[in-house]
Every structure is written in C-alpha cells, then in structure tokens.
Amino acid sequence: MANEKRVRHILSLSGGKDSAALAIYLRDRVPEMEYIFSDTRKELPETYEYLERISSYLGKEVTRLNADVGFDHWYEMYGGMIPSNHRRWCTRALKLKPFEQHCGNDEVINYVGLRADEERSGYISHKPNIKAVYPFKEDGLILRDIEEILRSSGVGMPPYTKWGRTRSGCYFCFYQQKIEWVRLKEAHPDLFEKAKEYEKPYDKTGNFFTWSQGESLAELEQPQRVEAIKREHVIRIQRKAARRENITLAEVFASAEVAEEPEDDDDQGCLVCQL
Numbered sequence: 001m002a003n004e005k006r007v008r009h010i011l012s013l014s015g016g017k018d019s020a021a022l023a024i025y026l027r028d029r030v031p032e033m034e035y036i037f038s039d040t041r042k043e044l045p046e047t048y049e050y051l052e053r054i055s056s057y058l059g060k061e062v063t064r065l066n067a068d069v070g071f072d073h074w075y076e077m078y079g080g081m082i083p084s085n086h087r088r089w090c091t092r093a094l095k096l097k098p099f100e101q102h103c104g105n106d107e108v109i110n111y112v113g114l115r116a117d118e119e120r121s122g123y124i125s126h127k128p129n130i131k132a133v134y135p136f137k138e139d140g141l142i143l144r145d146i147e148e149i150l151r152s153s154g155v156g157m158p159p160y161t162k163w164g165r166t167r168s169g170c171y172f173c174f175y176q177q178k179i180e181w182v183r184l185k186e187a188h189p190d191l192f193e194k195a196k197e198y199e200k201p202y203d204k205t206g207n208f209f210t211w212s213q214g215e216s217l218a219e220l221e222q223p224q225r226v227e228a229i230k231r232e233h234v235i236r237i238q239r240k241a242a243r244r245e246n247i248t249l250a251e252v253f254a255s256a257e258v259a260e261e262p263e264d265d266d267d268q269g270c271l272v273c274q275l
C-alpha cells in the first residue's frame with residue numbers, strides 16, 4: 001500500500017561471535033537487513049578484521065557509526081573519568097545514542113543476538129519506535145549452535161579468541177577479566193600501555209579510577225601479580241571442570257563458554273558492545 005509505513009530491519013554487529021552468528025543466521029531470511037557497527041575507535045585490530053570477514057560473507061557493507069567522534073571525545077567531555085560498570089557513560093554515548101540517531105523516527109526492528117542459554121540483560125534502546133527481537137532465544141539456539149553456525153559458514157570465531165580474549169568491545173573494556181588484561185599485555189603490549197595512560201587522577205575530585213577493579217594496570221602487570229592471576233584462573237577452570245560431568249580439563253579450556261564465566265557477579269558484560 002502506498003502510505004504504509006516502511007519498517008527498517010537493523011542488526012548491530014559488535015565484533016563478537018553472537019551478533020556475527022545472528023547476521024549469518026538471518027542473511028537469507030531478512031534480505032533487507034541493514035548491518036551497523038558503532039565504532040568507538042578503541043576496538044581491537046582483530047575486530048576490524050572480523051567485521052571485514054563478516055561483511056564479505058554477507059555481501060553487504062557494514063555501516064560504521066561514530067565515524068567523526070570516538071571514545072576520546074566523550075572521555076574529554078566527561079572530564080577524563082574512566083567508565084565502569086557504575087559509571088557507564090561509554091555505552092550510552094558511543095553505542096546507544098548513535099544507534100538511536102541512525103534509526104531516527106523510523107519504525108525499526110532491532111535484531112539482538114542473545115542466546116537461549118544466557119540470561120544477560122543490558123542496555124538496549126527503549127524508544128517506542130524501536131522493537132528488539134531475539135531470534136536465537138525464540139528458536140532455542142544455544143552456544144553450541146552459534147559455534148556451529150560460525151564454523152559451517154567459514155566465518156569462524158572472532159580472531160581475538162585465539163589469544164584468549166573472550167569479549168568484543170574496546171581493548172580497555174572494564175568488563176575484562178583480570179586474566180584477559182594479562183593476555184592483552186602479552187598479545188598487544190602497545191594497547192596495554194595505552195590503556196595504562198588513561199589511569200590518572202580524575203580532574204574534578206583527584207580520585208584515581210582504574211580499569212580493573214581494585215588495582216591499577218601498573219600493579220596488575222607486575223610479574224608476581226601476573227603469575228598469581230594465571231594461577232587463580234587455572235584454579236577457577238579446574239573448579240568449573242569438577243562441577244561438570246563427562247568433560248575433560250582440556251575440553252573445559254577449549255570451551256568458549258568457560259572463558260565467558262564472569263569473575264564476579266558484577267562482571268556480566270555488555271549487551272550492546274559484547275554480543
């Protein structure tokens with residue numbers, strides 16, 4: 001009908017495995033899909049590489065939002081305050097707002113890659129013209145299915161998982177586990193150094209905010225501390241293996257699901273940045 005309102009279908013890629021698998025899963029079911037990526041300009045190099053790979057599989061461009069301003073612009077606007085789970089200005093400024101601006105007042109169906117086997121919550125748009133849908137949840141797809149979609153398509157897992165990073169998002173994301181900081185230093189020492197540079201007294205109060213809970217990166221990178229973090233990680237893996245039947249320790253280490261296990265209850269990751 002001539003005056004029927006057009007509905008846009010938008011899938012936001014995060015650089016993570018779940019949104020990548022969802023794009024593959026829906027490619028032929030929703031051919032009019034628009035793919036977007038909100039670029040904080042602080043992503044891992046592997047994320048940009050992965051987006052290229054996904055785009056070439058989809059045969060479509062991935063539109064980059066935030067082309068003009070990235071994390072540092074907003075970091076300055078917030079007076080040099082490192083974001084955290086309780087001061088999470090970054091997701092709002094760098095992910096949600098650009099997405100909502102991109103949608104405008106159009107009717108939008110927003111496809112979200114939350115799986116049937118997870119109970120994450122997080123920042124999604126609540127604008128009345130944007131309706132979130134969860135195809136993996138609706139179709140009962142779990143981690144094993146997502147891994148199979150990525151494997152059989154040839155797109156594969158995000159390349160940063162090879163060195164033990166489990167989440168997409170900024171290289172300095174505060175949701176990282178301590179073991180991931182250690183691995184970041186090993187895989188990308190230059191990025192670790194850059195992350196360290198943000199840890200300085202906050203202009204307004206003189207408070208010293210850190211990316212990782214309870215310690216600065218300068219403390220975390222000390223050899224004895226690194227050894228302790230590695231030891232604690234192995235113990236956590238062993239505990240998890242002991243809780244699960246019919247699974248060898250090697251399988252536990254190989255399982256992406258294990259790597260996603262948070263270090264504490266506050267470490268649930270971000271629904272917008274890390275799907």
Ligand code: SF4
Nearest residue numbers: 090091169170173273
């Ligand atoms: S990845 Fe982490 S640091 Fe980056 S915008 Fe998302 S929550 Fe913030």
